[in-house]
Amino acid sequence: MKKIIKILGLALLLFLVYFGYTTYPKLDLISGFSSKSMASGHFIDNRSQEIIEKGDNDIEMITLAKNKIDENGKFATASVYGLKERKAIYREGLGATLINDDFDISKPYEVPKRTKLVNNLPFPYGNKEPKDTVFANVDYAKLNAAVAKAFDANGKKEKRTRSVLVIYKDKIIAEKYDTGFNKESKILGWSMTKSITATLFGILQKQGKIEVLKPAPIPEWANDERSKITINDLLHMNSGLEWEEDYTKICDATKMLFQAEDMSQEQLKKPAQFKPNSHWNYSSGTTNLLSGILRRQFKTHQEYLDFWYSALIDKIGMSSMLVETDMAGNYVGSSYGWATTRDWSKFGLLYLHKGNWNGDQLFDENWAKYVATPTDGSKGDYGAHFWLNAGGHYPNAPRDMYSANGFQGQKVFIIPSQDLVIVRMGLTEDAKFDFDGLLSGVLRSLKK
Incomplete structure (x- = not known):
């Protein structure tokens, strides 16, 4: 029995050494990527934590992170096995910023002044929907087939395309989005x-x-x-x-x-x-x-x-x-x-x-x-x-x-x-x- 305990202890020690050498130094980056991605995706594009974890964060090792979103505080945190917790804060106009312990979140900050284009022109030069335009030299069946081929079918996760947009002579001739995304998705x-x-x-x-x-x-x-x-x-x-x-x-x-x-x-x-x-x-x-x-x-x-x-x-x-x-x-x-x-x-x-x-x-x-x-x-x-x-x-x-x-x-x-x-x-x-x-x-x- 003592021999088994020694073997198990040695195995645990070797695992900890291996973990410490190969993974621990990366924890800061893993939790940093995850918290930043979580804050940006949620507060900029209104994606849920589940969608971000299944999509944006389903990267090797990033999946190790445990995430949390604070709606009231407008921030997200992430850690790996409770270690190396990182925090990303969202500020209107500046987006999400990954911060460290020395960052003063109470300090006033400047934001860019924005001007929204307002006119009666259609896309791309205005805010109105693009005019329907049919070009005689475009084979739309071939075009739509080529665009459709860029997307996964039957729930697969291989191509993982979120959107394809084709503009010819300033006119949209093809536009397609994956499930959960649309023309308003950032x-x-x-x-x-x-x-x-x-x-x-x-x-x-x-x-x-x-x-x-x-x-x-x-x-x-x-x-x-x-x-x-x-x-x-x-x-x-x-x-x-x-x-x-x-x-x-x-x-x-x-x-x-x-x-x-x-x-x-x-x-x-x-x-x-x-x-x-x-x-x-x-x-x-x-x-x-x-x-x-x-x-x-x-x-x-x-x-x-x-x-x-x-x-x-x-x-x-x-x-x-x-x-x-x-x-x-x-x-x-x-x-x-x-x-x-x-x-x-x-x-x-x-x-x-x-x-x-x-x-x-x-x-x-x-x-x-x-x-x-x-x-x-x-x-x-x-x-x-x-x-x-x-x-x-x-x-x-x-x-x-x-x-x-x-x-x-x-x-x-x-x-x-x-x-x-x-x-x-x-x-x-x-x-x-x-x-x-x-x-x-x-x-x-x-x-x-």
Whole structure:
């Protein structure tokens, strides 16, 4: 009996050592992701805890979290086996913010001033429903079949598409939503928000307030080799700065998103590993550094908060959009933009029309070409905070196609040669979802 107890004790000890080595360090990130997702999904899109846990949070290890929503306090908490409890608070206008024990929730805060577009125009330039338009060169049977194929049937959870929207010549020609989602549902774009962040630099450049080819205005880099890094290098993800982005483990990106108070500082503090424009390396830290650079362009925090909406988001009627902030008040430009599928499509249309929105030129026409020009070292897959098809990643789609992409397969495809914008929101990446099939199916429905 004593021998059995010793064996069991040894087994327990080995388990605890293994758990401590492999899992315990991740608990902070697990509960952080879960509480943040819970607060955002519930208070931004009114999803229930059950729906969030079965959908947004059904990720390996995240399912270990035990969650709780406080309706009155407008916050969510999560812990793993009662350990590492994290809290995310919701504030109107700023969204949900994952906080630490030092965060003062009673401290006053500023919120962006919003302006809702009011006119009698139909979608996309107004708030009215789109006009029914039938194009003679569109095979609607093929189109609808291609869109329907993007969704799971018979209760399966393989493709996990939440919405698909196809816009041709400014008109919606196909729109479909999964059960529980509709045209009013706000969906997290994850890294599609990066493309929003980059666009603000195009707008500032058109206004003559910034020059992206000049060195990044960061005093902390003035006296070392990083002083040569330009905003252009940052926009193209080839600054040469050290950064690890691997969401399967604890890395720079996960520590930034789920532990940092000021996300704009994480990439800023990293040393140079390569010369600028010599090494492409995808980095969410770079985008949040760019958000911090944007903040420095304004005299007050309020001006920074307002600019994102007044210069772009509200300007094109993306009234559902909300970009969330970190504890320091920076927009998390790398990851935390929420909007309806239709509003995400408006962003694609802005680029399809090279920055012109119903007669108002938000950024110079050549900016659209700029963001869609391949970055050195990306093999034709990446431009300036947009993903490209120049290298033929999707073989059955035009090479001029480019897109805003996000984690779990959020995509806004812009296809200038076909006058098309295609949006797909969901929970699966390229490996599990046939994006090339969706694209080719839609394209085949357009008769030459």
